[in-house]
Amino acid sequence: MSVESLISIMDKLHKMHKSLYELTVKKTEIVKKGDTAALDQILKDEQAHMAAINKLEQERAAVSNAILPGASLQEIADGNPAGKEQLLKIKEDLLKVITEIKARNELNQQLIHQSLQFINFSKSLVMPQEKEINYGPPAGKKAKPGQSPGIFNSKA
Helix, strand or coil, rough: HHHHHHHHHHHHHHHHHHHHHHHHHHHHHHHHCCCCCHHHHHHHHHHHHHHHHHHHHHHHHHHHHHHCHHHHHHHHHCCCCHHHHHHHHHHHHHHHHHHHHHHHHHHHHHHHHHHHHHHHHHHHCCCCCCCCCCCCCCCCCCCCCCCCCCCCCCCC
């Protein structure tokens, strides 16, 4: 294993994260429109991206450990000055994209939360809470003396 293979994997990770970011941007628009079918599809696409990212991350860890067991990215890059700059640039770009994904996901979460609040509010306007149904007289009122409390007369 070489630093070049690590650079290749890191580059693939960066591309997958950029693609995931594009999906999060699309998800924002879909949430704004309220298109649940499209939202379901975008969530499936995100899950596929996450599976691919996890696989690439495992490959990256395996290559890193094969190059220099227990070493950090900085230590691996120090052994190859030509690849060091490239690795550090990819790392920086990857961290930037991950930060953007995190910020966009927080925005999407807030939008979804607001949508749920609006749905619950609308539901409460359309379907007001019903009063409890009891078999006794209405609250605050007593049955009139001499009147049976229900349909059936127990004296009969």
